[in-house]
Amino acid sequence: MLTKKVQKRVSFLSLLLISLVIAVFFILKSLTNNILYFKSPTDIQLNQDIVLSKKMRVGGMVKKNSININDKAINFIITDFKNELFVSYSGTVPNLFSEGKGVVAEGILKDKNFFIADRILAKHDEKYMPPELKNIIKKNVK
């Protein structure tokens, strides 16, 4: 038989352990609910089971001569040199946002050709490119 003291200790430790397991379970659950997938315009065209209302990131190049601005929004086209995606964005653009340069936009798809962004990601360095973007460009520009 376990003594009372040991019993208490075991129950204390198991309580601690169980609470931690439950906590990790909830962390993982909300993690899967809150991740953002990164897609290129081609991924969006090819993908059949895309959820329109789910937030995602889209990356590619800002097409030359595609930026169009009015007093509310900035519209531009993201291209991966195979497919294109119209983007509408209202908010501040980072300093390296420019035609012919790489861009990552975060937001939701209206349909397969139209994307409403609520954030354009800032990169500090003109030489730097997100790894995802580098892969896309490597694949498509040869």
Place this chain on the structure above:
Amino acid sequence: MLSNFGNTLLFLNLLLGVLIIYFSVGEFQNSKITISKKIYQLCLFQITFVIISFLTLITAFIISDFSIITVYQNSHSLKPLLYKISGTWGNHEGSLLLWVIILTIFSFFFLIYSKNHQKNYRIISLIIQNILILGFLFFLIFNSNPFSIIAPTPKEGLGLNPILQDPALAIHPPLLYIGFVGSSIYFSAAMSSLITNYSGKLFAQSIKNWVLISWSFQTLGILAGSIWAYYELGWGGFWFWDPVENASLLPWFAMSALLHSIMVLEKRNQLYFWVIILCLLTFILSVTGTFLVRSGILNSVHTFANDPSRGLYILIFLSLMIFASVFLFFNKFKNSNYGFYSNSRETFILINNWFMIFYLITILLGTIYPIFTEVLTDYKVSVGPPFYNTVIIPIVVLFLFFMSIGPRIKWIKNKSYNLNLLFKILLASILINFLITYFFNSYSFLSNFIIISALFLIISSLLDLNKSFKKKEINSSRVTSHLAFGFLILFIGLNHNFSLEEDFNLKLGEKKKFDNYSIEFTDLKLKDFENYKAVIGKFQINNLKKNLNQFLYPEIRIYDNPKTITYEASIRSSFLKDYYITMSNVDRSDYYNIKFQKKPFMMWIWISAIFISLGGFLRLFHNAKKNY
């Protein structure tokens, strides 16, 4: 010239490290109780040489010696002096040298200030710390040598990324490094403690001040980074849950847990193995963070020059460290008796640790999750603020309540709860919260809980402060930190709920109206500065209700070396709120892209964070006074 000198010093340091280890091993045969003079002298040489080598690098930056690659790549002769100096650690090689220096400084001072501890324990700590120094020194010399030369010597340097030319970011790396590289000393001490069985209270006393130092500096370092992000990145936020930021927060949570549980070890001689785990974990997390950031595995909005070979070296070193510490730990682990009452200070400190570990796991999982999904499923994902907000914020409410009650509980066994008082505090908090929502603006259900719990902590800490003043106790470090933490959460909560943000595009001369505000783009000027040109906008902000009339001047800066455009936010800070405007231009258009924000209590968020770390320094001061 400088390059040869610096390199010689680094190689001498390598030699000294080996010698220190060699003679330290020899010390075991020596039956004297004190460590021989020779080792002190060697350590003195070691610290002197490493500091001189750092000064050499700084000199190279000041005189713009472009024959050194690091200087060529990160400096420019026209740069202001401050940023020439801060450029020294604003790059991978220089910052790694700083890393080695802090390892060495902590090693030296630990040796000096541990005189009344057992000899074997000190010697083995020294040996392990020197193994760490050697490991990083090897990496520095053979992979990332800051003194490498380039031939022929370029006439001009490439310049430091303008976004890094900033006072907050100039002090950010040294502060942060003292924090997380400083944790190396209690990693070494913990390993040594396992080897020599020098455990319990004495062990706790030997490392507690080092934990305090690293924790306080880490807090300040994170703060400096946040302030920089606030006014330099132009989003108006100060925390983005970016992998780089998370990497600095992970060791902070481990340190905070350690800071609390070490008191249990010191006062009650319990939780020894848990304290050891935290000591080992803190430094391991620091190195892990460095690995994640420098190897380029994670996609972050902050850029570090990435290089897979660096990542590989740190990964190997990290694996060795983890393997050695896990192996040693399980070799020595004994089931010890944890016999404390559930209603005691000890239990509440364990509860604190539970929360710290919970936050740590949350952030660690969120940070490394994208790596796993990419390897396992080939999906590229990122984990953003929504994840952290949903997991962390509700738990903060509980945490704040425990944080208020914990310090009121007595050690060993708590006899009486002053439930009456707690109830009164709770009522007062709810009342204040109600007043805020009534007079200003209502906010979400969860925000109410956050504000109430923060107020609960503030009021209960204020009562404690009052009590300790009455008793003439000078040691109010704990109250300071807890109170400041309460204020931090309160102000973040209020800031979050009462911020106003508006994005729009304007042409010169146009006016934008929303709510009670009107913003007019009145002027645009071009100005030349020492190392950049600036396009400066002039914006007039009016609040029709409050008779406000302010001018703000955001800039677009064009730097020549390296060729970069940056957007400088214009911020009008006051005690109650900040007005914040950034302006950016868009290709082929007369429109300027404007972001206007009203951010209440920003200054108080910074002040609260400073006071949190001040608590750590106060305790340190108090401990130092007690010893003399």
